[in-house]
Amino acid sequence: MQKNSLTEGNIGLSLIKFTLPILFALLLQTAYGMIDLLVVGNFGIVADVSGVSTGSQLMLLLTSICTGLAMGTTISIGRAVGLGQTQDIPPVIRNTIVIFTVFAIICMAGILLFIDNIIIWLNTPIDAITQTKNYIFVCTLGIPMIFAFNIMGSIFRGLGDSKTPLIAVGIACICNITLDLILIAGFDMGATGAAIATVSAQTISVIICIIMIRAKQMLQFTSDKMELYDLEQIKEIIRLGLPIALQSGLVSVSFLCITVIVNQFGLIFSASVGLVEKLTGIILLVPIAFMNSLAVFVSQNNADNQPERSKKGLMIALISSFIFGIIMFYISFFHGQLLIRFFNDDATLISSAILYLKAYSFDILLVPIVFCLSGYYSGCEKTLFVMMQGLFGAIAIRIPVTYMFSLVEPVSLFKIGLAIPISSIVQICIFGLYYMYTNRAQLKAIKYLTH
Incomplete structure (x- = not known):
């Protein structure tokens, strides 16, 4: 097995x-x-935009939970690589497949059974109910492939290989663009076509990853009595991944709640939030990438008894992502209309979305700190703490503040959007207190041992 x-x-x-x-x-x-x-x-109607925006929030929730749970796999594999115990990696992969197979079945059954209730709970605009339902239905059928893609990424990252998933996603993205143009622009399938294109692209990506795994012969099960699953290994993966999954899931729920709150104000508000969420999702990818890479970097180096190397990696990630955040804050706050116009040229929609983006831009400065510290402590296997601070920021701050600001007349997406950076400020304070607490505890332990 190749070691990176x-x-x-x-x-x-x-x-x-x-x-x-x-x-x-x-x-x-x-x-x-x-x-x-x-x-x-560009080729559909506003209802299609709202349907994709609202439906994708639900799928983002499931993907976030999946990615968080898969962090248990990443950390377990990273630890094995750091310790040089590569024989422990195949069992981790095998038991990960068992976990996510069960999870996918539960998610699919739940959504398909209660899809009408979900549409109501999302407070979907009446004009976009059909489009939202079609989008969710198609994406639900593709959940096994969506989950499989995230599992593949977690395995490769744990091994220290971040290039293979890139190749697979690149090919799949080309397919997604092609299918979007064919189904939406060519056959006028709107939100349904968008969902079919996305799921098909994910499926292609998974197939490519499987081919690459077989080509590299990374799954070499040498035992003749290979067990289908190992309960202790499953417990360990869940112990590490479940807190991150809960955090990621509830953070996504908080943004889903923002969508629900905003949807009551009509189609323009709904579409505006959807557009800005997609836009900021791109901008925040730099700190998200550092969060994912830090978890593996710290896991491997801590296992190799190099904690100082882990801390230096954290500082490099913080500085790099924060510099990027400053640049993107300036562009988003002062020239946001240029970014929004890339997605839609409707004047009413642009003027509404700009207000939400201006408020969100403050979070672009703060999120690099939150994400990098989350990745660092996840790599340190402090996933329970990472979960608790994330839950507090999402449930105790982001949702109630959003609701309170939505009651302030006149209703403004700028005021509603301020709930997001406010929650990040609280999370940074929690991280700071935890860092001081753990450092003080370490100093006391050192003094005790030296006397």
Whole structure:
């Protein structure tokens, strides 16, 4: 099995080289949603835009939970690589497949049984109910492929290989663009066509990843009595991944709640929030990439007894992503209309979306700190703490503040959007307090041992 260790060499170079393919893969993956909105916005109607925007929030929720749970796989594999115990990797992969097979079946059954209730709960605009339902239905049928893609990414990243997923996503993205143009622009299928194109692209990506795994012979099960699953291994993966999954899921729920709150104000508000969420989803990919890469970097280096190398990696990630945040804050706050016009040229929609983007732009400065610290502590296997701070920011701050601001007359997307950076400020404070607490505890332990 090929080993791509992050425990040696120049720290900055190693981290950046590992992060860049993750970033490009995330960019291409996000391009699925961007392209859907871009094509729907230009060849469909406003109801299609709202349907894709609202429906994609639900799918983002499931994907976030899946990605968070898969972090347990990434950390477990990263630890094995750091310790040089590569024989422990195939069981991790096998049990990961078992976990996500069960999870996919549960999600599909739940959504298909209660899809009408979900549409109501999402407070979907009446004019976009059909489009939203069609989008969710098609994407639900594709959940196994959506989950499989995220599993593949977690496996490769844990091994220190961030290039293979990039290649697979790149090919799939080309397919997604082609299918979007054929189904939406050519056959006028609107939101349904966007969903079919996205699921088909994910399926292609999974097939490519499987072919690459077989080509590299990474799954070499040498035991003649190979067990289908190992309950202890499953518990370990869930122990590490479940807190991140819950955090990611509830953070997505908080943004879904924002969608629900905003949808009551009509189609323009709904479409505006959907467009800005897609746009900021691209902007925030840099800190997200560092979060994912730091989890693996820290996991491998801590396992190799190099905690100081892990801390230096954190500082490099913080500085790099924060500089990018400053640049994007300026563009989003002062020239946001140029970014929004790329998706839609409706004057009413643009003027509404700009207000939400201006408020959201403050979060672009803060999120690099939150994400990098989340990745660092996830790599340190402090996933329970990462979950708790994330839940507090989402449930105790973001949702109630959004609701309160939505009651302030006159209703403004700028005021509603301010709830997002406010929650990030609270999370940064929690991280700061935790860092001081753990450092003080370590100093006390050192003093005790030296006396």
